[in-house]
Amino acid sequence: MFCNETALSTCTSSVGGILTPQRITVDASYGSAPRQYEYRGAWVIAASGEYDLASIAPLREALQAAARKYPMVVLDASAVTFADSAFLNLLILAHQTGPLCIVAPSRQVRRLFQVSGVDSVLKIRQTVTDATAS
Structure with a gap:
């Protein structure tokens, strides 16, 4: 899986040699405002x-x-x-x-x-x- 470093919410995975976009779900406690x-x-x-x-x-x-x-x-x-x-x-x-x-x-x-x-x-x-x- 390859992640776009500037946007952690989008990644690609290689399925059968084809890169397909995926969404990453982020836990609400991760990176939230204090x-x-x-x-x-x-x-x-x-x-x-x-x-x-x-x-x-x-x-x-x-x-x-x-x-x-x-x-x-x-x-x-x-x-x-x-x-x-x-x-x-x-x-x-x-x-x-x-x-x-x-x-x-x-x-x-x-x-x-x-x-x-x-x-x-x-x-x-x-x-x-x-x-x-x-």
Whole structure:
């Protein structure tokens, strides 16, 4: 199966030597825009689903916009089911840009933080209230 890199929704497969277009169904949690809201003067971004190179853009845009507007950004990562190096890189860059706190990372995200060593660099709290209090 060959995928068009600029449009992940169309692919072709070779059936009997003939390339035929196919539709890819994408899970709603993959690449969807995160929920966002203000809490105690901080901007909270509640990420959910899977984050990799192909799906990181909505989260990146949300973090960049929040960093420009708010003195503190909180990322609720409790509903992140998969994250790879693109997610990790984004968080490190966001951390370098301004105050970022990660809240209640899922088991998979905690493991990624431990393996990479960023759990000692990023500010991690259990709740949004804890994150905005410190």
